[in-house]
Amino acid sequence: MKRKPPAVSILQHGLLSLMCVIALFPLYWMLNSSFKNESDIFKSDFLPPNPILSNYSYAFEQMPIFRMMFNSFGVSILMTALQLFTGLLAAYALVRWRFRGQTLIFTLLSLTWLIPFQSIMIPNYVLVNDMGMNETLMGIVLPFAVSTFAILSLYQSFQSFPKVLIEAACIDGQSDFGILTRLILPNIKSSVASLGIILFINGWNEYLWPMLITKKMENAPLQIGLKLFVNSDSNMWGSLMAATTVSCLPILLIYLLLRRQIVDSFVRFGIK
Amino acid sequence: MSQAIENAYAPPLAGKPPVALDRPRTRSKALRMLKPWLYLLPALVLLGIFMYRPLLYTFYLAFHKWSMVPGTEPLYVGFDNFSRLLANKSFADSIGNTVFYTALLLPFSIVIPLALAAVTHHMEGRMKNVYRALFFIPMILAPVSVSAIWRWLFHPSGGLVNTALMKLGLIETPIAYFSDPSFAKWIILLITGWKMIGFSTIMFSAALTGINSEYYEAASQDGAGSMRQFWNITVPLMSPMIIFMLTMSILFSSQWTFAYIDILTTGGPYGTSTNVYYEMYKFAFSNLNAGFSSAASLLFFVVFGVISLALNSLSRRFSFYDN
Numbered sequence: 001m002k003r004k005p006p007a008v009s010i011l012q013h014g015l016l017s018l019m020c021v022i023a024l025f026p027l028y029w030m031l032n033s034s035f036k037n038e039s040d041i042f043k044s045d046f047l048p049p050n051p052i053l054s055n056y057s058y059a060f061e062q063m064p065i066f067r068m069m070f071n072s073f074g075v076s077i078l079m080t081a082l083q084l085f086t087g088l089l090a091a092y093a094l095v096r097w098r099f100r101g102q103t104l105i106f107t108l109l110s111l112t113w114l115i116p117f118q119s120i121m122i123p124n125y126v127l128v129n130d131m132g133m134n135e136t137l138m139g140i141v142l143p144f145a146v147s148t149f150a151i152l153s154l155y156q157s158f159q160s161f162p163k164v165l166i167e168a169a170c171i172d173g174q175s176d177f178g179i180l181t182r183l184i185l186p187n188i189k190s191s192v193a194s195l196g197i198i199l200f201i202n203g204w205n206e207y208l209w210p211m212l213i214t215k216k217m218e219n220a221p222l223q224i225g226l227k228l229f230v231n232s233d234s235n236m237w238g239s240l241m242a243a244t245t246v247s248c249l250p251i252l253l254i255y256l257l258l259r260r261q262i263v264d265s266f267v268r269f270g271i272k
Numbered sequence: 273m274s275q276a277i278e279n280a281y282a283p284p285l286a287g288k289p290p291v292a293l294d295r296p297r298t299r300s301k302a303l304r305m306l307k308p309w310l311y312l313l314p315a316l317v318l319l320g321i322f323m324y325r326p327l328l329y330t331f332y333l334a335f336h337k338w339s340m341v342p343g344t345e346p347l348y349v350g351f352d353n354f355s356r357l358l359a360n361k362s363f364a365d366s367i368g369n370t371v372f373y374t375a376l377l378l379p380f381s382i383v384i385p386l387a388l389a390a391v392t393h394h395m396e397g398r399m400k401n402v403y404r405a406l407f408f409i410p411m412i413l414a415p416v417s418v419s420a421i422w423r424w425l426f427h428p429s430g431g432l433v434n435t436a437l438m439k440l441g442l443i444e445t446p447i448a449y450f451s452d453p454s455f456a457k458w459i460i461l462l463i464t465g466w467k468m469i470g471f472s473t474i475m476f477s478a479a480l481t482g483i484n485s486e487y488y489e490a491a492s493q494d495g496a497g498s499m500r501q502f503w504n505i506t507v508p509l510m511s512p513m514i515i516f517m518l519t520m521s522i523l524f525s526s527q528w529t530f531a532y533i534d535i536l537t538t539g540g541p542y543g544t545s546t547n548v549y550y551e552m553y554k555f556a557f558s559n560l561n562a563g564f565s566s567a568a569s570l571l572f573f574v575v576f577g578v579i580s581l582a583l584n585s586l587s588r589r590f591s592f593y594d595n
Contacts, residue, residue: 012391019403044432090312099309118569122566204414223415227416248417255412266474
């Protein structure tokens with residue numbers, strides 16, 4: 001590669017820095033506004049002139065934030081765990097054996113890509129209602145207990161595992177379940193972990209279904225509670241931004257800690 | 273990543289069946305036949321209950337009238353829902369908006385990210401990863417949080433956007449963005465696009481790292497400029513990923529905009545920012561007309577099915593793989 005002339009390089013960095021500003025500025029403005037008092041909130045100072053914390057205390061008084069945070073984590077962790085569990089078993093079956101109906105299974109799995117949630121929401125809503133699972137975490141999680149995206153991604157990871165080793169273990173008389181848990185899983189741990197991260201973020205950001213199922217704040221994930229707060233039409237912009245900041249924190253902290261893995265996992269698996 | 277879709281449609285590679293050690297033949301054979309199904313059982317049962325049964329039920333409801341009230345039965349009405357749907361003005365408008373969102377999201381999901389990925393690709397050192405990591409942040413934020421922030425930025429009286437535009441002397445009076453028909457859908461598009469850019473950039477960057485740099489060196493020696501290199505090397509070699517992202521963008525953009533429409537404009541003003549999925553949602557949960565909503569679902573299931581088949585054959589025809 002030839003060295004680029006400095007002018008081009010400066011132009012490139014300038015362009016990219018501008019993109020970063022566009023990506024991050026809204027977050028900065030959220031944080032900035034959350035510390036402003038009522039008289040400063042409508043002025044466009046880039047730092048709060050008289051920083052206050054009362055916006056945060058007001059938000060915590062108005063909403064059961066810790067409770068909703070717990071709901072959000074509960075929903076995301078349960079969804080991720082169930083999707084990984086059902087996905088691992090299914091993907092293993094597809095890799096390990098050759099059997100009649102395999103093509104049909106793949107067709108069924110791929111077809112689900114085309115089913116938007118909006119076209120199955122009514123029957124699912126009626127079903128969960130009939131089961132009496134409205135306003136429960138299980139009611140939010142159940143329709144998302146299996147993810148074809150997870151099955152197909154895990155199937156790909158399993159494909160990369162040498163078949164010879166599986167056959168060798170089989171001849172040694174290892175049980176099928178043992179091959180999955182003791183031989184394959186330890187070797188594709190990192191893929192499973194990165195898929196888990198994506199599934200977690202997807203669960204955390206789920207919107208339509210939790211909104212249909214939960215109407216009360218104390219049963220709702222943080223997202224839905226925040227929406228009720230946004231729509232309550234109060235002019236409390238400072239505390240709304242405080243609440244929003246709190247709602248972004250968990251994901252941002254996770255991102256800070258696992259940045260590399262998160263980016264890698266999205267690259268590896270894409271997104272639904 | 274395009275492999276995911278490839279694999280999804282191509283039958284898997286088959287391994288050799290396991291060697292059976294002298295067990296009684298018939299029973300072990302029956303057991304072997306059963307085993308894969310045992311492992312598939314949890315996933316298939318759940319898919320059946322929460323994906324395929326609802327889908328079939330939706331198709332059934334499309335030909336019925338039902339208000340979802342417990343204890344009442346759906347009433348058969350034949351094609352009535354469809355004929356009324358096609359005559360429904362708000363639905364017709366929502367189709368136009370859906371096309372608007374789908375088409376204008378493409379610059380955000382394909383064009384800009386491709387340029388950004390190409391620019392960061394030749395960068396040396398740690399800055400490359402820093403940029404990419406920062407671009408990515410909007411993608412991981414939840415839709416409600418994002419909506420709250422943008423609603424504040426575009427606030428009609430004290431929002432930063434209005435204040436800035438007035439200070440710059442570009443506007444005389446503040447604009448009420450979310451209740452102005454000429455702005456609402458553009459804002460929704462902008463927010464959805466803002467979230468997409470970083471994600472697509474990362475995907476394209478990943479595809480770029482797989483391109484052999486010898487091509488570029490050979491091209492520079494032949495005197496090809498960087499634009500020429502981009503068009504003749506980068507784009508063809510990236511084509512599988514480009515088509516994959518194109519498919520994603522077209523199939524999912526209506527679902528990506530859904531949350532912002534619901535939180536920020538509820539489809540208004542006068543239905544100028546709604547899309548087909550949001551109309552389905554309103555038919556079902558505002559008007560309590562399950563049949564109407566289901567008829568729209570069935571219609572769009574077919575439309576998107578045809579689109580994805582077309583894109584799939586396109587990707588098989590035009591994808592240029594480097595062997």
